[in-house]
Amino acid sequence: MKEMQTKISTVKMERGVKGFTQWEQALRDASWYVEHCFGRSASGLANRGLYSWCSQDPANNRYRSRRVEVSPEEASFRVKRAARLFGADLVGICKLNRSWLYSKIYDWEKDEHLDVDTLISEDYQYAVALAVEMDYEALRTAHSIAGAATGLGYSRMAFVSSMVAEFIRCLGYKAIPLGNDVALSIPIAVDAGLGELGRNGLLITPEYGPRVRLCKVLTDLPFEPDEPIDFGVQAFCEVCRKCADKCPSNAISKGARSEWVDKLSSGRGVLKWPIDPIKCYKFWCANGLDCAVCVSVCPFNKPNTAIHKAARWLVKHAPSLDRVMIWLDNALGYGKQLDAEIFWKKVRARF
Ligand code: SF4
Ligand code: SF4
Structure with missing residues (x-):
């Protein structure tokens, strides 16, 4: 491969x-x-x-x-x-x-x-x-x-x-x-x-x-462990399917979470959205390069600025607004793919 x-x-x-x-x-x-x-x-x-x-x-x-x-x-x-x-x-x-x-x-x-x-x-x-x-x-x-x-x-x-x-x-x-x-x-x-x-x-x-x-x-060094966190992601993902809609290989589930997933490449017994890594990897091979669409389009993928911190606060404390946040994310053009040439130009502008 x-x-x-x-x-x-x-x-x-x-x-x-x-x-x-x-x-x-x-x-x-x-x-x-x-x-x-x-x-x-x-x-x-x-x-x-x-x-x-x-x-x-x-x-x-x-x-x-x-x-x-x-x-x-x-x-x-x-x-x-x-x-x-x-x-x-x-x-x-x-x-x-x-x-x-x-x-x-x-x-x-x-x-x-x-x-x-x-x-x-x-x-x-x-x-x-x-x-x-x-x-x-x-x-x-x-x-x-x-x-x-x-x-x-x-x-x-x-x-x-x-x-x-x-x-x-x-x-x-x-x-x-x-x-x-x-x-x-x-x-x-x-x-x-x-x-x-x-x-x-x-x-x-x-x-x-x-x-x-x-x-x-x-x-084996004894530590004081941290606790898992909940900042509203799972509830947000229930209504957002941006990664699944944009995935070029249909490897991400658009349905509900399940504990019963394909056990060839996913562990069973944990409630999660099933992923098909084989479809994903086959796409990488056919494309000639790996892919990160599901990372780049995710509304949580933002620079860690004050405005995005405020948006995350709303996701955590006002989940009833999740659909509005997703609409805004799309309306503001987040998740659009950049041409490689634009990357080089942006880099040039910084130096
Ligand atoms: S890396 Fe690309 S092909 Fe693989 S799951 Fe993510 S979006 Fe789909
Ligand atoms: S794009 Fe991000 S927030 Fe939306 S469903 Fe996928 S993982 Fe969840």
């Missing part, structure tokens, strides 16, 4: 198709550089490069037999502060619900499936959920430069989560940095109070809507 995607995008580049020129594809491929060379979590690989489960810096061996004594409350504050310093835009903490662990991960070197329940011992009682913001303007070119915002998000995930894990190891505790691998990032982020699950199957955060990438660190 991936080869087909590359082939199609190369043909589009050779033909000079708008949004697929060498400029856009170079920007996109460069943004993935750190993830591709030092991460590989997007490919499902675990325990390597920046995502190594043990420290790769021999200088930090001196911390091995030194464990700081700290209260759970202070540990939460200090680790969150460190995560912000390392580049996380949002950080929350929860007790690790082991239902969110995958059953198996694939070890490419040994060519075998490994049992996650055995690999992640019961010592790992906590998860630090981390989110990095993606570029608002880039996301508006949903089939083109948006891929650069995604790639940069993955590269930053590897960068941030590895340093948070190393910080905790230097305190004398165990820590495993994870991208997409080993455990589901969205329910962990929901448990840690970063946001709510939307109709588009993504985490919707108060600050950036679905315009974030997620990673996490599992650890």
Whole structure:
């Protein structure tokens, strides 16, 4: 599938198709550089490069037999502060619900499936959920430069989560940095109070809507956990179907939430709008690039300005106005896709 995607995008580049020129594809491929060379979590690989489960810096061996004594409350504050310093835009903490662990991960070197329940011992009682913001303007070119915002998000995930894990190891505790691998990032982020699950199957955060990438660190350092939040997303999604209407592959449900979903790629037993990731991925391959329409059109995807904070306040406190808010969102032209050339012009205007 991936080869087909590359082939199609190369043909589009050779033909000079708008949004697929060498400029856009170079920007996109460069943004993935750190993830591709030092991460590989997007490919499902675990325990390597920046995502190594043990420290790769021999200088930090001196911390091995030194464990700081700290209260759970202070540990939460200090680790969150460190995560912000390392580049996380949002950080929350929860007790690790082991239902969110995958059953198996694939070890490419040994060519075998490994049992996650055995690999992640019961010592790992906590998860630090981390989110990095993606570029608002880039996301508006949903089939083109948006891929650069995604790639940069993955590269930053590897960068941030590895340093948070190393910080905790230097305190004398165990820590495993994870991208997409080993455990589901969205329910962990929901448990840690970063946001709510939307109709588009993504985490919707108060600050950036679905315009974030997620990673996490599992650890045995005892924390004071955060609580899940409710700022009106699920009620809003009941009346808004913008992501489902605009999805080019019909992968997002326009119907009601269900616990009974296709179990090939979605976990059963959680009330949510079913997503069809296979339809989505097939579209990416046929298009030659990934897609972020369901991120860019979402009314929660806005710059975190005073006016949008006021709109979010209304969504939380006056759900009876949700239909008016959706009408306004459409009437004001939010969610319209930008041409790649407009992205370059907007960038130029800033420099
Ligand atoms: S990424 Fe694109 S194709 Fe996939 S679900 Fe979102 S809108 Fe649909
Ligand atoms: S576009 Fe509308 S329905 Fe879809 S996730 Fe965003 S708010 Fe929910």
